[in-house]
Amino acid sequence: MPDIKPLDADEGSPVTIAVLETINFGLEYLVDAARERGHELILLTGDRSRYTHELSKGLVDSLRIVGVDTGRVDEVVSVLRAVPDLAGVVRMADPWSLQALAVADQLGLPHENTEAVSLLRDKGRLRRHLYDNGFSRAPSIVFDPQTATVTELTRQLAFPCIVKDVAGSLSQNVWLVRRPEELASVLVAAQHAKDLYGGALTAEPYFLGPMYSAETVSWAGETKVIGVSSRGLSPEPYFREELATFPVVLPEKARSELAEWISGILFSVGYHEGVTHTEFIITTAGFEIVEINTRMGGALVGESINRSLGINFHSAFIDLALGRRPLVMDLEPEVRQGVTQIAIYAPRIGVFERIGGAEQLLDHPGAPTLYPIHRPGDVIPATTDQRGVLAMLLADGETAELSLHNALSAAGKLVVQMR
Structure with a gap:
C-alpha cells in the first residue's frame, strides 16, 4: 500500500505547503503551481543564498522564507507544527530527501514510500535489485574503501568497471577503472575523500553507449514518461556532465519499451508515487540504468521541459505533497521547441x-x-x-x-x- 495519505481539507480550501530545500532553479514554478491551486508556499532553508537567482525575480513577496537547519528533522518539525493549515511537504533535493520524508511522516502528511526512496538512493542496493529482478545483465559489488584490498577486489571484479560512492551526487567520486593496477590509486583517493556521503563504494559494469535521462511521474503504480534528454559528458576518465538537450525523439518502439522498462523497475521497488530522473545508457544489448534519482533532474532540466512542452512540470511536486494525482500525468502536450543547457x-x-x-x-x-x-x-x-x-x-x-x-x-x- 502507498504511504501517501490524502488531504482532508476541502478541494478549494487554501492551505500551506512547505518546501524543504529545493534545486537551484525552478522555485518560481513551484510558487506558480501553489498559487494556481489557491495555496501558500513556505521555503525552509539553511542557506538562503542558494536561491539568490530565483529570489531576484521578486519571489520574496510570493512566499514565506524560514531559516532553519534543514538537516535536523526535529527542528523542521518544530517549525512546521506552528503552521496551523500545513497540508504537505515538498521533497525535491537529494541531500534533504530522507529528512523531508521523516518530517512528513511525523506530521502525518502525504509522502512517498520511504523504503523505496532509500533503495533507489543507494546505488549498490539498486544495482543488485536490478540484476536480481532481470532489469540488468550484470550486478555490482559493494565494499568499504577503508578495509578492502586490491588483491581481494581484483578477484571479484570484471574490468573495466565504474567505481563510485553509493550515495554520491554531482558526479563526485566516480572513477573509471580499466585495469587491476588502477585500483590502488582509486582506493587511496576514496580513503581520503571528505565527501564520500555513503561511506561505501560500489563497483559496477562499464556499459558502452550514449547516456540519456528520462523524467517520469508516477501515481498509484502508473508511471508516465514526460520526456527524455540527451546527455553530453566530458572525455574519459571523468564523467563530467557538460550539456543536455530536450527532447530526444526516440523511435516509437524504443519509446514504448523504455516506458515499460522504467515503469517495471519503479513498480518492483515499490515507488508507486513520485517523480524520478532516470539516467540510462542505450547499449547494443538494450537499456542499462546508470542511476535513478527520486526527484526532478537538476540544473535546468525542469526549465527545459516547461519551455519545450508549455507545461509546469514542477506542479507535480505540489500535487504529490497534497496526496493527489499529478495533473501533468493527464496532459498530452505537443513539443513547442527544443531547449539545450550547457x-x-x-x-x-x-x-x-x-x-x-x-x-x-x-x-x-x-x-x-x-x-x-x-x-x-x-x-x-x-x-x-x-x-x-x-x-x-x-x-x-x-x-x-x-x-x-x-x-x-x-x-x-x-x-x-x-x-
Whole structure:
C-alpha cells in the first residue's frame, strides 16, 4: 500500500505547503503551481543564498522564507507544527530527501514510500535489485574503501568497471577503472575523500553507449514518461556532465519499451508515487540504468521541459505533497521547441572572477540566457565534476538539434576569468 495519505481539507480550501530545500532553479514554478491551486508556499532553508537567482525575480513577496537547519528533522518539525493549515511537504533535493520524508511522516502528511526512496538512493542496493529482478545483465559489488584490498577486489571484479560512492551526487567520486593496477590509486583517493556521503563504494559494469535521462511521474503504480534528454559528458576518465538537450525523439518502439522498462523497475521497488530522473545508457544489448534519482533532474532540466512542452512540470511536486494525482500525468502536450543547457565550467581551480562576453548573447539566435551558480569571489575547488560549474547557459531552437547548435555557438562567446 502507498504511504501517501490524502488531504482532508476541502478541494478549494487554501492551505500551506512547505518546501524543504529545493534545486537551484525552478522555485518560481513551484510558487506558480501553489498559487494556481489557491495555496501558500513556505521555503525552509539553511542557506538562503542558494536561491539568490530565483529570489531576484521578486519571489520574496510570493512566499514565506524560514531559516532553519534543514538537516535536523526535529527542528523542521518544530517549525512546521506552528503552521496551523500545513497540508504537505515538498521533497525535491537529494541531500534533504530522507529528512523531508521523516518530517512528513511525523506530521502525518502525504509522502512517498520511504523504503523505496532509500533503495533507489543507494546505488549498490539498486544495482543488485536490478540484476536480481532481470532489469540488468550484470550486478555490482559493494565494499568499504577503508578495509578492502586490491588483491581481494581484483578477484571479484570484471574490468573495466565504474567505481563510485553509493550515495554520491554531482558526479563526485566516480572513477573509471580499466585495469587491476588502477585500483590502488582509486582506493587511496576514496580513503581520503571528505565527501564520500555513503561511506561505501560500489563497483559496477562499464556499459558502452550514449547516456540519456528520462523524467517520469508516477501515481498509484502508473508511471508516465514526460520526456527524455540527451546527455553530453566530458572525455574519459571523468564523467563530467557538460550539456543536455530536450527532447530526444526516440523511435516509437524504443519509446514504448523504455516506458515499460522504467515503469517495471519503479513498480518492483515499490515507488508507486513520485517523480524520478532516470539516467540510462542505450547499449547494443538494450537499456542499462546508470542511476535513478527520486526527484526532478537538476540544473535546468525542469526549465527545459516547461519551455519545450508549455507545461509546469514542477506542479507535480505540489500535487504529490497534497496526496493527489499529478495533473501533468493527464496532459498530452505537443513539443513547442527544443531547449539545450550547457554547463560553463571553470577552466582551473582558483577564485572565480567573472564570465566575460555575455553582452554578445543579446542578439544571438535562440535567446541564450545565463543562470549563475557561483558568485564572483567564490573559491572553485575542482573542475572534474559539477563543483566546477560556474553557470548554466540555456538556449532554444525550433528543434532540439537547432537549440543545441544555438547553445554551443553562444557558449563559445563566453570567457571565464579566474585568479
